[in-house]
Amino acid sequence: MATSSGAASRRQVSPAAGTRRSARASIRAVDDAYAFRYDEIASLRREGRKVVGYVCNYFPVELVHALGAIPIRLAFCSADAMERGKKYVGDSMCPFTRALVGEVTQEGSFTNQHVDFLSGAVMCQQAYNALRVLSYQTKKPLRFLWLPLNPSNDEVRGAFLHELEDFAAELSGFLGRTWTPEALKESVDLYNGIRERIARLYALQSEHSQPISWNEFNRVIHAGPFLDPALYRTLLDGVIGELEAPASTGPSPASVNSAPATAPRVVLSGSIVAPRDTTLISLLEEAGARIVGDDSCHGSRTFSLPIKSPTLQGIADAYLGSPPCGSAQNPDLENDRRLRHLQDLTQTTRADGVVYYCLRFCDSYAFKASETKTFLEKRGGVPVLAVHSEYGESDLGQVRTRVEAFVEIIR
């Protein structure tokens, strides 16, 4: 979601690297729908619809949708918002949570005006505290959805189902609506359809001889949690259709920043890559790398959870079974699902290297950087570059040098 302060505050390297008008009509349609959505949501609210602003990818949007509310994901990376957030949470929070607080507390911002209810299935302490601060400062009601952080077993599943039932009941109470099994099935089918299409897009991006730039790709992926899901599903069909079409029938799918198919293949891992967080991606592509996958919580992890049964149990199982965040714990290194998932990802995408993005003060990923590097290098022979950074361009030169050196090594 764009910030209140507009494109000027967005994080960029090359001019308009993340916001350039696409050569693809289908992607322009996504951009247009995104731009139109602000007014649409405002209009829907005037008609009585409620907006649930949430953080983290483990939040069951199906449930909110089935209750007739509008779920929108709160994720920002504006340096201005980050600075404003410091006023409320200090400067030792990660840039993402600082920007989150700075944006939603900003009077006149879209989220400050139009979010009715705050929530999130948060896994790290920083997101947890950010929501508590937001609720206190904006007086918006808040209800967390607790998600277990330990490896799943019967007790964990049972506890999470209890929590999901309580959450659904309390959300129903707030919205003044109840959900029906039919409505839930419709929502689950809708979001499952979206996930299938995003999975297809990821596969295309990894295999296509002329992929689009990852920042452009991310614009499509990141639009989902803001757009109307039915419209988004249709828009994704358009994007897939256009990307699957033979290159001779239209303009080259490759954008200015995209790398040739023979470029070193890189998987992006680590902390959240929020919408418009384009710097690292641009630096990688400018250095000649081709991004072929990610395990970002705002990227591929948002669709790695097909819901098999349109029930609360089905939703609980799907979210518990999806690839975990770095905040999740597992004392058993061999069975750590996050590492396994990342290893599988590097194999299926035939990655030459992994760039592990650590936002400053993101302990959940920073603490595990060394272990992740050792794990992947020993088992898959895949080199890993850990990049520590924050929003704004204060460390641009430093990050560029490291990225260029890494791409040179894996080339």
Add this chain to the structure above:
Amino acid sequence: MSTSHNAGVAVRPGREVTSDGSQPNRIVDYQKPILGAIQQAVTGGWDAITGAMEPLTFQDDTTISSAEVLKRLIGCAGPYPHAFTDFRHDFGLVEGLKAKYFFLSLRDRLFEASAKGVPIVSLRGLPGELVHAGGGMPVDIAIWFTESWVSGDYRFVEKGRQLTSFESCPGECAVAAILEARNIPVDLVIAASGTVMSDAPCAHTIHRGGRGVQSLFVDIPHGLEAKDWAVQYVAGQFRQAAAAVGQLSGKIVRDEDVWQAIRHGNEARRAYREFTNLILSPAALLNPPLASFEQIVAVVPAFEWLGDPVANANLIRSLNKEIRGRIETGVRGGGVAENPVRLFVPGRACLAPIYSVIDDAGGAALGFELFWSFFAEDVDETGDPYQALAEWYLRKWPYSIAAPFEKRVDWLAGICEKGRIEGLLFLNIFGCNWDPPMTLSVADAIKRRLGIPSIFLTSDMPEKDAEGRFKVAGQHRTQIEAFIEMLKVSRRGERELGG
């Protein structure tokens, strides 16, 4: 007219570092100044001190005499010389000497217990009863205090940051490094996961893959008034945690074992609550019986009982007697001003040299949320013991991350009213994800409710001077002095207005 017992002293032992010399007839040179300072502080010298101090009885029924406590305390100057040189002590507080011994002997006691086959468990942010019930000895964050803060040795922090992140809280990473280096003989880590303190469990994952100590994580549902299912879920994990400790000690953990541990913990909690009632009594507010530094030394053990709730309770009961005597006779703690500006420290609090700056500026730190909240309420002694512990953890501990924000503020506001607190002093630690994000909101809530202002200081490990001694950063000194001065002016203004 009240009197200050003494000005408080920081002694200068020699530079020699040895762990020998725990017997009074073998006092080595570097220990003499410490002994001298202690003897000088109490009229009648050694005999008067040992006569005034009660012996200390531990959980295993062993007792050490006051003379032995004193000998061992002086012996601690070997491994922990900075404990004596860099902090201002009120050596006239006889039971305070015992508190210092209890604190500084933690590492030795861990080794002694381990040698006897007692499993040592690094218990991160969870109730110690779980480990005691399983026949083990818990240790939490205090080992960072002794091995880094007090020892002045920052190598564990540096190593910890290499293992985790250069932006890590110095405490969490140091504990992880201490464990990896086997600086203490830990057999198992049991850490609260969930959002209780997400950096702590993440730090302990560095031990995976055979690098160090086996870990077990207890998942804590957060952010809601705990439902019954949440209590049962946590209780089930508590049962598994106690059983895991029992496996190490070769003990089948019975409910009665847990009840006994709970009773011991509650005795310590009650002793501490008596302590806070004394500290917040009207006479004590006018003439605080403890200096700010002695305040924190007294309550630091409360977070984890420093491995022994029975000894901890006995210690505090003895201290309470001495404090009561001081209050009755109007004796203030060493270095504390009469009718000082009353401060409370919410959130994290460290063993910082900053406390003597507070006293010097005419203030007094009367209490500490982290530690005081831990004994705010007893664990219920009926029903299922694991559920009772889980209920306490989720519903009664006001500082628990599981507790709603409003509950924390309510409790804090109650303390502020009772203690007629004039200012809140937030001492944030660099890299900490637990407190700093919430401090501004907590401060705002208290300001709106009670009109009490706050000041915020953030620091990493303390700075050191050219001789390697801790010092208070100039900016922090200035901030504290200005804050207390502002509160004094405010007082004068109220008087002039007839308030």
